[in-house]
Amino acid sequence: xxxxxxxxxxxxxxxxxxxxxxxxxxxxxxxxxxxxxxxxxxxxxxxxxxxxxxxxxxxxxxxxxxxxxxxxxxxxxxxxxxxxxxxxxxxxxxxxxxxxxxxxxxxxxxxxxxxxxxxxxxxxxxxxxxxxxxxxxxxxxxxxxxxxxxxxxxxxxxxxxxxxxxxxxxxxxxxxxxxxxxxxxxxxxxxxxxxxxxxxxxxxxxxxxxxxxxxxxxxxxxxxxxxxxxxxxxxxxxxxxxxxxxxxxxxxxxxxxxxxxxxxxxxxxxxxxxxxxxxxxxxxxxxxxxxxxxxxxxxxxxxxxxxxxxxxxxx
Amino acid sequence: xxxxxxxxxxxxxxxxxxxxxxxxxxxxxxxxxxxxxxxxxxxxxxxxxxxxxxxxxxxxxxxxxxxxxxxxxxxxxxxxxxxxxxxxxxxxxxxxxxxxxxxxxxxxxxxxxxxxxxxxxxxxxxxxxxxxxxxxxxxxxxxxxxxxxxxxxxxxxxxxxxxxxxxxxxxxxxxxxx
Numbered sequence: 001x002x003x004x005x006x007x008x009x010x011x012x013x014x015x016x017x018x019x020x021x022x023x024x025x026x027x028x029x030x031x032x033x034x035x036x037x038x039x040x041x042x043x044x045x046x047x048x049x050x051x052x053x054x055x056x057x058x059x060x061x062x063x064x065x066x067x068x069x070x071x072x073x074x075x076x077x078x079x080x081x082x083x084x085x086x087x088x089x090x091x092x093x094x095x096x097x098x099x100x101x102x103x104x105x106x107x108x109x110x111x112x113x114x115x116x117x118x119x120x121x122x123x124x125x126x127x128x129x130x131x132x133x134x135x136x137x138x139x140x141x142x143x144x145x146x147x148x149x150x151x152x153x154x155x156x157x158x159x160x161x162x163x164x165x166x167x168x169x170x171x172x173x174x175x176x177x178x179x180x181x182x183x184x185x186x187x188x189x190x191x192x193x194x195x196x197x198x199x200x201x202x203x204x205x206x207x208x209x210x211x212x213x214x215x216x217x218x219x220x221x222x223x224x225x226x227x228x229x230x231x232x233x234x235x236x237x238x239x240x241x242x243x244x245x246x247x248x249x250x251x252x253x254x255x256x257x258x259x260x261x262x263x264x265x266x267x268x269x270x271x272x273x274x275x276x277x278x279x280x281x282x283x284x285x286x287x288x289x290x291x292x293x294x295x296x297x298x299x300x301x302x303x304x305x306x307x308x309x310x311x312x313x314x315x
Numbered sequence: 316x317x318x319x320x321x322x323x324x325x326x327x328x329x330x331x332x333x334x335x336x337x338x339x340x341x342x343x344x345x346x347x348x349x350x351x352x353x354x355x356x357x358x359x360x361x362x363x364x365x366x367x368x369x370x371x372x373x374x375x376x377x378x379x380x381x382x383x384x385x386x387x388x389x390x391x392x393x394x395x396x397x398x399x400x401x402x403x404x405x406x407x408x409x410x411x412x413x414x415x416x417x418x419x420x421x422x423x424x425x426x427x428x429x430x431x432x433x434x435x436x437x438x439x440x441x442x443x444x445x446x447x448x449x450x451x452x453x454x455x456x457x458x459x460x461x462x463x464x465x466x467x468x469x470x471x472x473x474x475x476x477x478x479x480x481x482x483x484x485x486x487x488x489x490x491x492x493x
Contacts, residue, residue, distance in 0.1 A: 032366065039373045039397045046377075046390030051441055056381070056389045063381035070329075071337035071383070082341025146337040148384045150346030150454050151431050153438055153446050156384035158336070184386060192384045199446055220446050222346040288346055 061187060068190030072160045075145035124292040127176025131294060132308040135260050138301065139174065139294030139308050140165050145190070147288065155181075155195035155220065155287055159295070162189045166301035170255040172247075175293045178261035178284030179203070179247060183295060191295070195287045196262065197226055205230060205262055205281075208244035212237050216245065216262055216281060222288035228263055230279040239265050239279050257296050320480070324359070324371055331355045332378045347457045349465045350427060352379060356396055357403040357426050358470060361414050362477035365404030372400035388441060395433040399426035413478050419470050420463060427462035431455045 050056045075082070125141060132139045142161035148154055161167055163186045173180040173193050181195040196203050201218040207230075214232040230245060243265045249258025263283040270277050294308065301307065306314045335351040342349065352375050360368035376393030379385060385392075406422045408414050414422065435451045 035366070035369050036397065036401050039369055040394060042373065043376070043390040043394035043397060046380075046393065047388045047437065047441070050390060051388040059389070060381050060383075060385075063378065064383045067329075067333060067336075067378075067382040070333045074333050075337040075341075078338040078341070082338060146384055147340035147343065147346070147348070148386070149335075149340065149343065149348035149350075151348065151350065151434065151458050152385065152387060153435065153451070153454070154386050155346075156386045158383040185383075187383070190383055192386060194386065220450060288343065 057185075060185065064185070064187035064190055064192070068158065068162070068187050071158055072145045072190065075143075075160075124176060128174075128292055128294045129308050129314075131174055131176050132310055135174065135257070135296075136310045137172075137257055137296045138299045138310055140167065140297050140301070140303055140305065141292060141294055141308060142191070143292055144290045147290075150222070153220065154200070155198040155218070155222065156184070157181075157193045157195065157287070157290065159191050159193055159293060160189065161295060161305070162186045162191050164188050164304045165295075166297050166303040166307070167191050167295055172255060172257045172260065172296040173293050174260055174296060175285050175290060177286075178263065179256070180285050180287070180290065180293050182255040193293070196285075197221065197228065197283060197287055203256055203262065204248040204250060205245045206248040207232075207239045207265065207279075208246055210237060210239065210243070212239060213248055214279075222286065224286070226283060226286070227266065228281040228283055230265065230281045232277045232279065235277050238268055238270070238277060241265055241268065245281050323480075324367070325374075327355060328352065328371060328375050328378070332375065332382055335379075336382055336384070344461060345457065347454060347461055349461050350430065350458065351465075351469065353396060353399060353427060353430055354423065354462065354466065354469050355473065356400050357423055358473040358477055360400045360403035361407050361419065361422060362474060362480070364407055365401060368400040368404055369397060372396040387438065391434055391437045392430075394437060395430040398433055399430040402426055402429055413474055419474070420466055423466045423470065424459055424463050427459045428455065431458045 046056070128139065128141055140161055142159040142165070144157050145160045146158035148156040159173075167183055167186045169183050169185055171183045173182060179196055181193050181198070181201065184192045184194045186192075194201055195218065196216065197218040197220065199218050199220045203216045204213070205216040206213050212232055212234055214230050217229040217231065219227060219229055230239070232239070245262045245265060247256045247258055247260045247262060250256050261284055263281040265279045266282045267280040268277065269279070297303070297307065299310065308314055331352040331354075335348060339348050339351060356368060356372045356375055359371055373393050373396070376391075376396035377389065379392040379396075380387065380389040403422050403426050406414065406418060406425075408418070432455055435455060438446075439448075439451075
């Protein structure tokens with residue numbers, strides 16, 4: 001009792017000996033509750049301010065301007081290294097059908113291993129050129145230099161083209177397979193892209209063969225099993241399974257231009273109670289495996305790099 | 316000396332954030348990326364203690380919140396990392412021998428679980444991503460597993476470097492308790 005009284009007051013609030021780590025009280029390097037509380041409050045304040053007003057947009061721009069080029073360099077340097085997991089990913093997607101597909105998998109893996117890296121790169125640019133011709137818009141080619149982690153529960157990517165390349169927010173991003181998403185914000189040399197699979201993404205879609213209109217919602221998640229949710233406006237028509245879904249296009253092409261393939265209907269659910277139709281759409285683009293993408297820009301945009309024009313010409 | 320130390324820590328943190336957002340996302344499993352920045356913060360808390368680690372954790376979290384392609388309310392990773400750093404500092408051994416391998420892995424697992432959960436919960440409270448809770452739990456479990464998996468690769472060199480760092484003659488480190 002007397003011992004306790006002799007102690008300075010702050011020691012009673014500090015860590016007691018014998019607790020986790022067993023640090024003696026008054027350790028000069030121990031965490032202080034006041035610091036903890038101050039930092040937690042600071043975080044909470046930031047969250048509130050940013051969530052309600054978006055006042056941190058300038059800070060975001062600044063961070064993007066400083067860290068974007070660094071990410072770009074790191075991604076470029078490490079690209080031969082980061083392409084290694086693609087082999088494993090291919091394998092993991094096939095585990096369900098290992099027995100049946102083992103041979104094919106070996107063959108694919110052999111092809112991947114033997115194909116020089118540059119040829120793959122060339123092929124993806126050629127694919128992009130085909131896309132530009134098919135959808136009839138000019139695109140700025142760009143490469144993905146960073147992906148948001150699943151731990152952030154949003155599907156975003158950084159690409160290495162920014163306002164210098166003629167990019168603006170709310171532009172459509174495509175790849176050789178189909179629709180990727182839209183540009184959220186740009187810095188001088190990078191842009192942040194929101195995937196159509198992000199839970200907050202909504203794209204106006206049209207079922208290719210019947211022309212039915214609806215809204216395609218992202219559900220989160222990446223990989224083979226990712227599905228988008230197609231909510232149809234006309235609730236009497238049933239879309240055919242396997243039917244393609246394309247964008248129907250927004251006003252003046254922002255954020256989505258029309259006629260870009262989104263995915264394929266894999267299943268249709270109808271609710272008897274409210275007689276509504278819901279279709280599952282498998283996206284053509286696997287967001288996690290993106291490399292070369294194209295950003296749809298108005299023809300004749302000033303850019304710091306070659307633009308693939310709608311006729312497939314490089315300008 | 317403290318200035319040099321501060322600059323070194325800032326460089327390491329920035330490097331970790333850049334690597335995590337650009338290079339490591341190529342190694343993601345089902346989109347879950349190893350939390351390199353979190354591991355650096357934990358290593359700091361385990362060697363230099365909370366007084367250094369807490370502000371650094373806040374700064375690191377803020378960077379993760381702002382650096383592209385982040386698109387959530389800023390401050391969410393800051394909150395998560397500050398809490399993780401506080402817990403990690405509690406695990407810091409009293410002597411300067413450094414934490415044992417088991418203790419390091421346990422700390423990483425606990426802090427990774429705490430940080431990803433706090434981030435996910437803050438999202439639920441803000442109604443930010445409309446992700447089902449089952450998906451949240453799955454991502455948290457995978458994140459903990461991946462962080463524990465990369466611990467043997469990342470933590471020993473980091474801890475070794477930081478321990479040398481803290482052995483520098485510093486007047487405030489001399490034992491003066493009696």
